[in-house]
Amino acid sequence: MxxxxxxxxxxxxxxxxxxxxxxxxxxxxxxxxxxxxxxxxxxxxxxxxxxxxxxxxxxxxxxxxxxxxxxxxxxxxxxxxxxxxxxxxxxxxxxxxVPFEVPRPASFPRVRPEHVRFALSPVLPMLFGCLLLAAVVALALRPDLLPSFQDLLWSPQGSLVLALSFVGGWSLIFVHELAHFVTARATGVHARIQLGTRLQFLVAETDISGIELAPRRHRLTAYSAGMAVNLSVAAIAVLLLVVTDETAIMHKVLAAVMLLALLGLPFQLLVFMRTDVYFILQDVTGCRDLFGDGTAYARYIGNRLWGAITGRGQPPKDPSRHLPVRERRVARVYSAFLVFGTALCLAAMAAFSIPADVTLIFRAVTRLGPDQPMTTNLDSIVVLLVLGTAHTLWAVTWWRRRR
Structure with missing residues (x-):
């Protein structure tokens, strides 16, 4: 250091x-x-x-x-x-x-830019478009394959449902982040995949600092690569569903995988949590630090309102005044999404996530015992392991990042 x-x-x-x-x-x-x-x-x-x-x-x-x-x-x-x-x-x-702090090493350091240069090929977007079009046509011809929440409940055993959701979900997350890593590494960026937190969510994230030096097409490719992978997995699952027997276990698993891949996309629209769409928005609008500027402006508005209510202190200075006009307008609009989005997420956690997790844990604990069938005990153990691991990882990651 x-x-x-x-x-x-x-x-x-x-x-x-x-x-x-x-x-x-x-x-x-x-x-x-x-x-x-x-x-x-x-x-x-x-x-x-x-x-x-x-x-x-x-x-x-x-x-x-x-x-x-x-x-x-x-x-x-x-x-x-x-x-x-x-x-x-x-x-x-x-x-x-001059001494300096040695940063944490990049992920997969043996992967060189020339090894993954294909990720920047203009052919890939065309192949992706063809795959997506084929899946859309298949769904139009077979509307019964459209995803439903029931696809996640593919087995009567809750442990199997949670196991697939956990293993399949995190596998999709890893492939999603790997897409960011590969496209960024192709531009020469020393990317790093790591765990992080976004409010109540435990997430995997890829640090691609330095992508700012790449041409815009390459930057936008790196930002959108993860979402393209999710859509590709869902499209492949749709095409496989067309040729598999509806009564087969594989058909049900494919339907669940398709839905899991699609469920990762709405999260990316939550731009107040610096998701993939946030970085696309930041690049397109030309803002340097949209989250930082939006946070500072929201804090300024909050302090100003508090000062007006209490009648104490001098009015704070607008931190966005030094920004160019275009960035200032975008940051002010973004600050509104930041405040209301964060409030809604925390409210949803209090109203739905916490009660659901507490109910699942309570049921699992009360169903454990020597007088219960082995399948019931195993089901309860899996539920406790999955939920316990997820919440422990979130707490440890949050603490390390804040520290």
Whole structure:
């Protein structure tokens, strides 16, 4: 981890050596960062020019003078270098190595961009479109194959239903995240798959920081790859349902898998939880940090209302005032979705999820005992294991991320 004294050691006469940095112009700014550490920032033009000058061997003072002469602006390069140190972009100061915190390694480090370059091929969207069209035609010809909630209850044994939902659901989640990983890795991003939490939900997430340096088509491909996989799995299941016997167990399992794949899609529309659709929306609208800006604006409105009600304190300053007009409007609208969406999710958890889980656990516990049939005991054990594992993982993940 960077030590405080290192930043203080930088002097106007110091020369620094930067790590290998990737850089790309983007709407009047420059995206700069290190793939190894998954740390990326947006800089104004003077910052990008300062990086070039420092990389060319100029001292901090010389770079500041050159910036003033060539760009006609005052830019505090000394302060800027100290910020670069905090970001882990500086390798040496006057030939002295700069310590930094080693990030957690990327997932599947042996997978190289050339191994998965096919994921960016324009042929894949065409194949996906054909597969989706075939499934839609099949459903139009066989409306009896349309998904129903009863497809999840494919067995009278609750343990088997929960087991398929748990194993199948998390398998689909892994493949979903693997699609993000593969497309991001194809662009050179050191992606990492990990567990995370979104309000009351335990989720798998893929850190693809650095995808901002890729062309827009590649960025949108990486953001939407997971949803495309869910739709592909559902489409394949539909086509297999057409050729399987309706009375066979495989037919029932395929119907359940199709529904599980589709159930993962509505969650992506909850943009207030930074889902796949959120990142697409953020990219399309040109916002740098839609969630952060929306959260800050919602907090500002809340503090302003509280101040008006209590009559205490000075009115807070609008944190969105420094944003460009377009980003400011989007952030303000998004803040409304953020507040109401979060409130609705928490209300649904209190009204449905918690009572349902408590009921399932209570039933499982009361049905355990030596006087119960083996199948009943096994069913209760599976219910307790599935629910207990899910809630324990959520609690541990939440604690680690907050810590």
């Amino acid at each position: 960077t030590e405080p004294r290192v930043a203080a050691d930088v002097l106007p006469a110091s020369r620094i050596r930067l790590h290998d940095l990737a850089i790309r112009p983007d709407r009047g700014e420059w995206i700069v960062g290190r793939f190894e550490t998954r740390q990326f920032v947006a800089l104004p033009k003077p910052g990008a020019v300062a990086i070039d000058l420092l990389g060319a061997g100029l001292t901090v003072e010389q770079a500041e003078v050159r910036l003033a002469d060539e760009e006609g602006c005052e830019f505090d390069v000394l302060f800027f270098v100290r910020e670069l140190i905090e970001l882990g972009f500086v390798a040496e100061i006057d030939h002295r190595p």
